Amino acid sequence: MEDIRIGIIGHGFMGHEHEKMLTKMEGIRLVGFSDRDPKQLEDVQEGLKRYSSNEELINDPEVQVVLIAANNNQHHDLVIQAARAGKDIICEKPVAMSLEELDDMVRVTQECGVKFTVHHQRRFDPDFRTAKEVLDEGTLGDVYTIKSSLYGFNGNMHDWHVYVAEGGGMLYDWGVHLLDQMFWMMPGAKIKSLYADIRNVINFEVDDYFKILMRFDNNITAEVELGTYYLTDKKHDKWFERHWFIGGNKGSAYVDGFEPEGKIVRTAGLLQNVSGHRTMTAAGPTRSFGPPPEGKILTEELPKVTTCHENYFENYIRAYHGEEEFLVKIPETRRVLALMDAVRESGRTGKSIEFE
Numbered sequence: 001m002e003d004i005r006i007g008i009i010g011h012g013f014m015g016h017e018h019e020k021m022l023t024k025m026e027g028i029r030l031v032g033f034s035d036r037d038p039k040q041l042e043d044v045q046e047g048l049k050r051y052s053s054n055e056e057l058i059n060d061p062e063v064q065v066v067l068i069a070a071n072n073n074q075h076h077d078l079v080i081q082a083a084r085a086g087k088d089i090i091c092e093k094p095v096a097m098s099l100e101e102l103d104d105m106v107r108v109t110q111e112c113g114v115k116f117t118v119h120h121q122r123r124f125d126p127d128f129r130t131a132k133e134v135l136d137e138g139t140l141g142d143v144y145t146i147k148s149s150l151y152g153f154n155g156n157m158h159d160w161h162v163y164v165a166e167g168g169g170m171l172y173d174w175g176v177h178l179l180d181q182m183f184w185m186m187p188g189a190k191i192k193s194l195y196a197d198i199r200n201v202i203n204f205e206v207d208d209y210f211k212i213l214m215r216f217d218n219n220i221t222a223e224v225e226l227g228t229y230y231l232t233d234k235k236h237d238k239w240f241e242r243h244w245f246i247g248g249n250k251g252s253a254y255v256d257g258f259e260p261e262g263k264i265v266r267t268a269g270l271l272q273n274v275s276g277h278r279t280m281t282a283a284g285p286t287r288s289f290g291p292p293p294e295g296k297i298l299t300e301e302l303p304k305v306t307t308c309h310e311n312y313f314e315n316y317i318r319a320y321h322g323e324e325e326f327l328v329k330i331p332e333t334r335r336v337l338a339l340m341d342a343v344r345e346s347g348r349t350g351k352s353i354e355f356e
């Protein structure tokens with residue numbers, strides 16, 4: 001099978017990440033890069049082309065697929081330009097800045113008959129896949145809550161991410177991944193209602209904190225929370241925290257970190273009514289929040305999952321050659337954009353929203 005020949009627009013952070021991965025990937029040949037800032041092309045690897053414009057890249061017959069890794073506000077125009085030149089397209093997330101933009105992109109890519117998908121490689125994150133595996137195994141009983149959270153401890157937001165016009169803000173940047181993962185966690189489940197708090201804690205223009213509560217029709221309430229200004233003075237080099245918590249009536253699971261550690265925790269017998277020993281804590285006497293009876297708390301290892309971001313492109317290659325479907329379908333990305341609109345509306349009005 002012939003290699004898929006990819007040209008990338010944008011040699012910034014993500015362009016470099018793609019360069020590292022795709023130059024080593026069997027089944028793909030990376031042809032070269034364009035960038036509106038020529039300085040960004042100075043360290044393009046030997047042997048790859050440095051185009052003098054996007055047009056030159058898009059019109060190069062050697063390029064079959066254009067991967068768009070430019071700022072969010074550039075995606076719409078670049079997708080349309082590539083489609084009109086007959087190129088297949090992979091666009092970085094968030095695919096578009098609005099539903100209108102996406103619908104326009106879909107119309108043109110369909111008219112031009114080109115393949116169009118989005119880079120949502122975080123569907124292969126080990127922490128997410130581990131949490132999903134726990135849920136899919138069904139051993140937690142009736143699950144009532146799933147919480148996914150990410151906290152940054154140093155207050156950093158950078159570059160164009162602090163400008164609305166460039167598509168900045170954490171909802172676009174990380175929210176799109178966290179919400180996509182939550183949908184993928186429970187295929188087929190629909191959101192009945194949601195409530196969101198979304199804030200500019202320290203940034204003038206863009207959101208840097210959000211908490212989103214979603215009541216699904218499978219009776220699970222999912223919570224997604226992200227904060228960039230969760231300051232602590234951690235001594236080591238860990239300046240973030242990533243957590244999952246899943247609670248059911250037969251056990252709980254916690255999954256911590258991107259290379260996850262955690263446990264499934266159960267009780268040896270139902271604890272809903274044991275004789276409560278009075279425990280003295282710093283906050284005063286308690287029974288419900290005291291220690292469990294001896295031997296009642298049991299732990300199990302989390303399932304082992306094998307997954308990595310290369311899996312995204314492995315699917316891409318097979319799907320490109322017609323052997324399976326593209327993992328990331330445009331209607332799924334549209335659903336996340338629609339959800340983000342509802343999240344903003346709830347954040348603005350302070351009211352819950354009926355969704356789906």
Ligand SMILES: NC(=O)c1ccc[n+]([C@@H]2O[C@H](COP(=O)([O-])OP(=O)(O)OC[C@H]3O[C@@H](n4cnc5c(N)ncnc54)[C@H](O)[C@@H]3O)[C@@H](O)[C@H]2O)c1
Pocket residue numbers: 009010011012013014015034035036037040054068069070071072074092093094119120121159160173
């Ligand atoms: N999938 C992921 O995990 C992931 C991670 C980070 C970023 N991204 C996405 O990748 C895209 C780029 O983000 P980044 O962090 O690499 O930003 P960046 O600022 O580091 O890089 C963007 C590059 O695109 C160039 N550029 C901007 N507009 C252009 C245009 N019209 N034509 C050609 N070049 C242009 C800039 O000069 C810059 O070199 C964004 O859409 C972002 O959301 C995805």
